Amino acid sequence: MHLPTKIVQAGRDPAKHDGVVAPPITRGSTVLLPDAATLIKGAVKDYGLEGHAVQEALAAVLAEIEGGTGAVLLPSGLSACTLPFLALLQHGDHVLVTDSVYRPTRRLCQGLLKRMGVTTTFYRPGIGAEIEALLQPSTKLIWIESPGSLTFEVEDVPALTAVARAHNVLTAIDNTWSAGVYFKPFQHGVDLSIQAMTKYQSGGSDAFGGAVIGTDAKLLALIAGQAKELGLVCPPDDAWLILRGLRSMPLRLATQDAAARQIAQWLAGRPEITAVLHPAIPSYGGHALWARDFTGAGGLFSVELAGGSTARAHAFINALKLFGIGYSWGGYESLVIPGDPQIAQRALAQPERAGPLIRLQIGLESPEDLIADLAQALQVWGTTPD
Numbered sequence: 001m002h003l004p005t006k007i008v009q010a011g012r013d014p015a016k017h018d019g020v021v022a023p024p025i026t027r028g029s030t031v032l033l034p035d036a037a038t039l040i041k042g043a044v045k046d047y048g049l050e051g052h053a054v055q056e057a058l059a060a061v062l063a064e065i066e067g068g069t070g071a072v073l074l075p076s077g078l079s080a081c082t083l084p085f086l087a088l089l090q091h092g093d094h095v096l097v098t099d100s101v102y103r104p105t106r107r108l109c110q111g112l113l114k115r116m117g118v119t120t121t122f123y124r125p126g127i128g129a130e131i132e133a134l135l136q137p138s139t140k141l142i143w144i145e146s147p148g149s150l151t152f153e154v155e156d157v158p159a160l161t162a163v164a165r166a167h168n169v170l171t172a173i174d175n176t177w178s179a180g181v182y183f184k185p186f187q188h189g190v191d192l193s194i195q196a197m198t199k200y201q202s203g204g205s206d207a208f209g210g211a212v213i214g215t216d217a218k219l220l221a222l223i224a225g226q227a228k229e230l231g232l233v234c235p236p237d238d239a240w241l242i243l244r245g246l247r248s249m250p251l252r253l254a255t256q257d258a259a260a261r262q263i264a265q266w267l268a269g270r271p272e273i274t275a276v277l278h279p280a281i282p283s284y285g286g287h288a289l290w291a292r293d294f295t296g297a298g299g300l301f302s303v304e305l306a307g308g309s310t311a312r313a314h315a316f317i318n319a320l321k322l323f324g325i326g327y328s329w330g331g332y333e334s335l336v337i338p339g340d341p342q343i344a345q346r347a348l349a350q351p352e353r354a355g356p357l358i359r360l361q362i363g364l365e366s367p368e369d370l371i372a373d374l375a376q377a378l379q380v381w382g383t384t385p386d
């Protein structure tokens with residue numbers, strides 16, 4: 001079966017729910033058990049924190065998408081990023097994390113992990129097999145994000161996982177950009193895949209959720225056990241919204257991918273833009289690796305303005321009418337943020353840039369309207385003094 005069919009079919013059990021296709025939202029903390037012995041044995045589901053039908057269905061679809069055997073659901077994408085670190089590391093351990101990591105994951109490394117006595121080395125995005133030189137005897141985990149946040153460097157994931165496996169180091173990837181549809185981490189030797197379901201899976205900019213997906217039962221049990229220790233649950237209302245969005249995600253993703261490529265190509269031809277950081281654009285550095293390992297792109301990329309001050313970049317952003325100024329992405333509406341404040345927090349020296357970096361999320365508006373909006377905002381930028 002092809003992926004859209006699997007996404008429609010997976011996790012369905014209408015016989016359990018009066019024949020309806022969508023599982024109901026079960027709001028329940030207490031679960032009543034038939035007798036004391038069953039309660040003490042603890043073998044069955046005995047508390048609502050473990051989730052009910054809607055979370056089970058959602059986990060089943062997510063595992064199916066990436067070819068995993070299971071998924072642990074969490075209340076946000078960030079908590080899904082946090083869980084593997086907490087579950088797999090202890091005092092004295094070392095982790096390797098890409099320097100273009102999602103900013104809150106960097107904060108986790110510099111905050112809680114540091115206080116726990118776990119040290120982090122941020123590695124150069126695109127490092128490939130050279131990561132071997134950064135391994136320490138205490139290295140337990142390599143954290144990958146591909147393409148990287150804001151700058152979209154594509155990682156040579158098979159090269160990273162080959163090194164990791166040779167040294168008994170686990171790997172996890174924040175795979176949110178591809179939604180698990182366009183990149184298959186387990187086919188490239190990755191141990192755990194992380195999704196912020198808040199993004200494409202929901203598609204509605206109205207719910208929070210995260211997932212850790214895997215193929216190894218022991219590893220998944222460790223993640224689930226850590227989530228239980230922390231009392232984390234993906235609430236049923238959010239899970240229901242996300243599952244509802246997920247069934248039609250391939251359509252949205254394909255539409256946003258095509259629109260983003262059209263817009264990125266248009267931007268690449270504009271004199272006000274000196275670089276388009278989009279892996280599917282042939283002129284972009286990571287293109288060959290992307291073409292080798294990915295089957296699509298999605299709607300998120302960055303552009304570099306041809307010089308100009310921060311104030312001028314802000315004039316461009318503020319002039320946009322169809323792009324909302326705000327965080328997150330993967331929803332139905334287009335968004336824009338300045339990229340440089342986050343990039344400034346990176347550990348390694350950044351390449352010289354001609355001008356400020358702007359991140360765009362392309363929503364489901366017609367690309368012609370978005371291009372017209374970008375054109376008028378670029379005109380504003382062109383006539384704003386430095």
Ligand SMILES: *Cc1c(COP(=O)(O)O)cnc(C)c1O
Pocket residue numbers: 076077078079081102149174176177196197198199208209210328
């Ligand atoms: C948004 C995002 C997350 C976190 O998702 P939330 O649900 O907002 O916590 C994690 N990783 C990446 C790459 C993201 O873009």
